[in-house]
Amino acid sequence: MGGVKEINDGTRGRVPSTISDGTRGRAPSTSEGVWGNYPVIMHLDMDAFFAAIEQSIQPSLKGKPVIVGGDPDSRGVVSTCSYEARNYGIHSAMPMKEAHRLCPDAVFVNTTGDKYSYMSAQVVIIMKRFSPAVEPVSIDEAFCDITAIHKRYGGPEKTAQAIKQAIKEELNLTCSIGIGPNRSVAKIASGSNKPDGLVIVPHDSVKQFLWxxxxxxxxxxxxxxxxxxxxxxxxxxxxxxxxxxxxxxxxxxxxxxxxxxxxNGEGETDVRASHVEYEAKSMGHEHTFDKDTNDRERVLGLLLYLADRVSRRLRQTGCVGRTVTLKVRKSNFKLITRAITLSANIDTEKEIFRAARKLLIDNRFLDEPIRLIGVNISHLKKSESERLDDFLIDYDPTKKRRELDKVMDGLRDKHGEEAIFFASSQIF
DNA sequence: TCTGGGGTCCTATTTCTG
DNA sequence: TCTGCAGAAATAGGACCC
Incomplete structure (x- = not known):
């Protein structure tokens, strides 16, 4: 577990070992020289991220099986779990009921992602102290181009160790790092020695490592x-x-x-710095019923709630969208999607709900029980360029609704997401 | 028997439009 | 006005990721 691993030519007793292609008589791969002019791409992956954060916040959880996910009696699945829980055979995406059966004494945590997002941002901040070219790819992993800076720290290995140490000291978390000549190799390398690992694959050892x-x-x-x-x-x-x-x-x-x-070891080497604005291509929300249902009021109530969540996020990000997609999972787990593209861009809960309801009714989805419904909006654009200014839309019948949405947004910003909601959305 | 939620991307097919 | 065609856009589904 952990430690530094480099792929090498089989030379005995070398610690840390180094991945290489077996060429004799050249400098060890740990030296910066072996990289020459090749890109040096790092992939950093946090270990059991959510569970590790819970253990970090509550030291009493250290050494215990911690499972982060939905309610153990619900239809949820495991989001992530500590390595202690993994010893019981528990893994991500396992149904919570199954996880509970395997380890009834585990600590089950069902929390929001706010603190996880915060810690994720802290990790990125630490990485950026070393190189500005950091590209987060999800909440718990990021690429970093260290080509231009690794010599300053004594080579790729020492750079990676310095980053690992900073994360450990400042956040009390461990991560696994992979380094290679491109993103693909770095990503595979970081996953090959978890947790708390460091695997370095120079360009001339890639095939030996991968194949x-x-x-x-x-x-x-x-x-x-x-x-x-x-x-x-x-x-x-x-x-x-x-x-x-x-x-x-x-x-x-x-x-x-x-x-x-x-x-064959080829791959992308571009690392897009995170200050480059990320533009979502779609936004959606979905929910699984506790029990399958085709009760019209419950389904429409949930649909309104989902439309409200989507419209709220559109406004938060200053976007509007044109295509509304309804997602329905039936009792037999079959997934069906139906979409409608509107003539105008929309962002209000009422407009999204109206489109989604039309898809629900027209496709007769209420004829049989439903397990899950989801509402998604795509063909997103920035709203400023698409919508007329408020003073120009007095004639717009949706203006009053937009004003209401604004008031609701303000209350939620101040008092939380549950501060105010549509009564009809709370019956599911 | 059980299978969440939030996304992205790709492909095949259908529909629209000039 | 009708027909055929090509390309674009819309639609639906699937696979994958975390």
């Missing part, structure tokens, strides 16, 4: 793709690398070509 690993270690190859590849005898990344592009293109289209390239 022995199962094919689903490649980013973008999930369960289905791994199954499909397995059926034609492709089990490892090495198998994938040696497969003709033609075969993979026939199986996966243009994605197949990308897979071969990744298997």
């Amino acid at each position: 022995v690993r199962p094919v689903d270690h490649i980013w973008g190859v999930g369960k289905k793709s791994a199954e499909a590849l397995g059926k034609v005898g492709i089990k490892t990344i090495g198998d994938l690398a040696k497969t003709p592009e033609k075969t993979l293109k026939a199986m996966f289209g243009i994605m197949g070509l990308g897979l071969v390239r990744m298997a």
Whole structure:
């Protein structure tokens, strides 16, 4: 567990070991020199992030199985769990009921993401002290381009160790870091020695590092793709690398070509600094009923609540959208989506609800019990350029509603999301 | 028997438009 | 006015990620 690992030529007793291609007589890969002019890309992945934060906040939870997710009696699943819980066979995405059965004495935590977002931001701040090129890719991981700065700290390994140490000392959290000549290799490396690991893969050791690993270690190859590849005898990344592009293109289209390239150690090296504005392409909310239902009032009540949540986020981010998608999961777990594209951009709860309700009614979704419904809006644009100023829209029949939304937004900003809500949205 | 919620991207098919 | 065509846009579904 943990420690520094570099892929090497098998030289015995070298600690830390270093990944290399077996070339004799050259400098160890730990030295900065081996990277030459190659990019040095770091991927940092926090260990059991949410659970570790809970353990950090409440020291009494240290060493105990901690499971973060929904209510253990609900239909929720495990969001993440501590390594102690993983010893019981518990893992992310496992139904909470199953997790509870495996470890009834675990500490179950069901909290909001605010503190997790805060800690995530702190991690990014620490990384930026070392390099400005930090690109968060989710709440618990980020890429960092250290090509230009690693020499200042004595090479990639020492840079990574300094970052790990800062996170440990300042946030009391551990992370795993992978370093490689591109994003794909760095990402696989960071996941290969968790928790608290550090794996460094210089450019000349990439194939040795990758080819022995199962094919689903490649980013973008999930369960289905791994199954499909397995059926034609492709089990490892090495198998994938040696497969003709033609075969993979026939199986996966243009994605197949990308897979071969990744298997051969090629990949993106661009790290987009986080100050570059991120623009969401869609926003949505969904909810699973405690019990499947086609009770009209309950379903419409939830639909109104979801439309309200979506419209609130649109206004918070200053966006409007044009396509409303209704998502329905039936009792048999089958997922159906229906979308409608409107002639104008919208952002009010009433407009979103009206479109979603039309999709619900027109498609006769209330004819049988529903497990989940979701409301999503896409074709997003910044609202300033799309909407007329308030003084120009006196004739707009939705203006009063928008004013009401503004008042509600203000109350929620001040007193929290539950401060005010539509009565009809609370019956689900 | 159980399977959340919030996203992105890709593909195939259908519909619209010039 | 009708038809055929091509490209764009919309739609639906699936896979994947955390």
